[in-house]
Amino acid sequence: MCGIVGCAGSGDTVSNVLTGLENLEYRGYDSAGVALRNGSGIEICKRAGEISALQGTISQRLSSGSIAIGHTRWSTHGPPTDANAHPHTDCTGEVAVVHNGIIENHADLRTALEARGHEFTSDTDTEVVPHLLEEHLAAGRDLAGALRETLSVLDGSYALVVLADGEDALYAARRGSPLLLGVDDDRTFLASDAPAFLEYTDSVVVLEDGDVATVTADGYAVTDADGAPVERAVRSLDWTPEDARKEGYDHYMLKEIHEQPDAVRRAIRGRIDESTGEPTLAFPDGAFADVDRVQLVGCGTSYHAALYGAGLLAREGVDARAILASEYAETTPTLDDRTLVVGVTQSGETADTLGALRHASQRGARTLALTNVLGSTAARECDDALFIRAGPEIGVAASKTFSSQVVTLLLLAATVARDLTGDLSADSRAAVRALTALPDQLQAVIDDTDAGVIAERYARQEAYFFIGRGLAHPVALEGALKFKEISYEHAEGFPAGELKHGPLALVTAETPVFAVFSGRSDEKTLNNVQEVQARGAPVVAVTCEGNDAVLQQADEVLTVPDTHPDLVGVLSTVQLQLISYHVSDLLDRAIDKPRNLAKSVTVE
Missing domain, CATH: 3.40.50.10490 (Glucose-6-phosphate isomerase like protein; domain 1)
Structure with missing residues (x-):
């Protein structure tokens, strides 16, 4: 939900972090803050309100340094106030932490820490983390060890980035909440989403659950929860910095509405044989021939796309239904190895949808992620992934991703129906062919x-x-x-x-x-x-x-x-x-x- 940015490297790291926070403000805008390590300690500036409120005071409050972290908040624990804004620190002020997710056992941890003399200054669940780190550091652990000890007692989800006095590195960990590395020649970024650093680098490393990363200006190292080194692939994004800017539009939403013709072109590119009207998705022939039923799960706009997809499948005679992801486990749907469960999720990180997919997988169903984000949790965890190729969507209210989801679901529905029956109906074939004219028709709607x-x-x-x-x-x-x-x-x-x-x-x-x-x-x-x-x-x-x-x-x-x-x-x-x-x-x-x-x- 919230937005995390960290930067270690040359140049004005505070400016880099602020730019990243502006680019991630769609993830939360109740409050924001930045922490900087300089030669004399940690400096922090944080404010309730939007990023602009923080920017108005930060130049007078912070100096310069080579390591900084920032956060833009969507409130879960405690109202949007200066005190509840991230980063949060320990009693000594020598450790600062930003966090996405929810620490579910924070109340018990807080009670125990307070009994041991720790003083808390916020209502957040996050604040237990710097105080736990403080204790482990006082016991002689190095910061990496202190972080692992802390992680071992946390229940819930988190993406954490830690900055500490005297350390020339940032330390990060994730479980259940997205966290990426952006790799540049003379600096390394941490962020909860790629638009935070797109204008600096398109080289991305997706951290996985259980990963602990050490980030410096020269690069990074990733280990598992036990400290054993692990390798994570560096990917190149095909998104550009312009994709994450307004480019002259008054609002991102209007820009993204206008981007729908191009988004749909990308969604169908290379996926239709125009001479036959056949979908050509990258699945083996007959990949869905053993499917008895299809269940589509999603939330909000993605659920509406799932409803649309279920209607397309049902028209082809496929047993299909759309189910709200948050209600999926309560509906006790039929699940076995002949059930295909499609998770429709723009980000690939939606908690309710991931929960539904995991529920289905544990009961033997085949899972497929229909998502916009390469390397997302849903794409990695599901048996298959199908990408909608919409590009980054910054406006909170989804627009172009709905169109791209529906178009991709139409191709999937035609593919499933063909595998089950051995052929496409004439109506389905006509619909697939009609997709090729859709981008120009979308442009006509926008223009007229x-x-x-x-x-x-x-x-x-x-x-x-x-x-x-x-x-x-x-x-x-x-x-x-x-x-x-x-x-x-x-x-x-x-x-x-x-x-x-x-x-x-x-x-x-x-x-x-x-x-x-x-x-x-x-x-x-x-x-x-x-x-x-x-x-x-x-x-x-x-x-x-x-x-x-x-x-x-x-x-x-x-x-x-x-x-x-x-x-x-x-x-x-x-x-x-x-x-x-x-x-x-x-x-x-x-x-x-x-x-x-x-x-x-x-x-x-």
């Missing part, structure tokens, strides 16, 4: 949208409803989620047919209804539109060009290019993203950093 005009008409209403049927249902859910995430207005999505079973009681002239039409079962959805119009509600339809019945009935229309029904939802989602964006902009909301939310949810 009337979302800004419609947003001005409906920016200040009592509530907003989003309805759809079949594959339009997850699009409606995603439209409502995006709207509530960044506008802070009440929005609700549900199947169109459910209107008359309760939600219709809430419909008034002040509750616009966004109705999504997929090209299938449109007549029934049109009946639902007439139901809300009879109660005075304005209807904004999202539909293909030329759908005359809808065009004549709706009060407002957002059109998308005519395409295969399985792809209409991808185009419709872009229109709803733009509606959410423009309404939120008119309401002056913090679009890229909505309150109470963070990008990568690594706690359960």
Whole structure:
């Protein structure tokens, strides 16, 4: 959830760390802080609020040095205050620690430490770590040994980076929370996500659970929990520094909406035989021939993509269902070696999704990670991985990753169906072929949208409803989620047919209804539109060009290019993203950093 940056090396390390924190602010923006080791000890500056609040005072508070760490926080234990901001120190002020994750046994550890005379200054779970380190250092351990002793008593998840007076290295460890090394010629970075150091290096080392790393200006060493050396591969990212910048857009979210044509091009590149309409994913022929059922798990936007994928599979006759990852273990689904469980997760680090995948794996199911991040925990732990290739997404509210997830799931669904039946249906083959035109169609939506005009008409209403049927249902859910995430207005999505079973009681002239039409079962959805119009509600339809019945009935229309029904939802989602964006902009909301939310949810 939170953002960690560390830097050991030449140059202005504090500036490097601050730049990294700015690039990671999507992971948390309740408070931020930096610790620096110089020749006379450790200096710390930390503030509640966004990074800008820290930057306003840091130049007067910190000197310069070759080793620094920083943190931007999404609060779990204790409110966002100066005292609760990271880094946290021991009683002597000689050890500073930044931490992502949750130390589950922190209360017991804190009680024991206080009984031994330690004084705490924050409400956080993290603060037990520097005090434990202090004790082990006092007992004669070196810092690496003290860190291992400390790790041995911690329950929960963590990515930890430690800075200590008198040490020319940073020490780091991870379990259940991501931590990367960025390797440059004259400096080495630590970070919870690659955008922190992309403008300095694209060489990345992914630390794995149980790893302990020692980082200096000259390089790094990685050991396991017992101190035995381990090798971790250096990977080159194909992301560029520009991918993690606004590049002239007012918000990252708007930039990422506009990046969807290119993101989808990358998602399908090399994965379609255009002459036959066959998917060409990098799986052996018949790889899924022994699958009896498919379960897709995810959270938030990724769950909506999973719902879409389950609908695509079901249309091909595959036993498929989407399950919220946080509820997966409670649903007691059928799990055996003929069950394929697909974890849909942008970051590959979402705690609830990882928990569901591990639950499935322990019970003998085959697991597949559908993710955006090479080297992520999900990609490493699952039996297979399929990457959506969307590039870095900085805005907290997902946009381009949803489109890339759905497109990749369509290719996967066609592959699974072909392996199970020996051939693709004509409809599925047509959908795969239609993908090749999708990037240009996405660009047409972005270029020709009337979302800004419609947003001005409906920016200040009592509530907003989003309805759809079949594959339009997850699009409606995603439209409502995006709207509530960044506008802070009440929005609700549900199947169109459910209107008359309760939600219709809430419909008034002040509750616009966004109705999504997929090209299938449109007549029934049109009946639902007439139901809300009879109660005075304005209807904004999202539909293909030329759908005359809808065009004549709706009060407002957002059109998308005519395409295969399985792809209409991808185009419709872009229109709803733009509606959410423009309404939120008119309401002056913090679009890229909505309150109470963070990008990568690594706690359960």
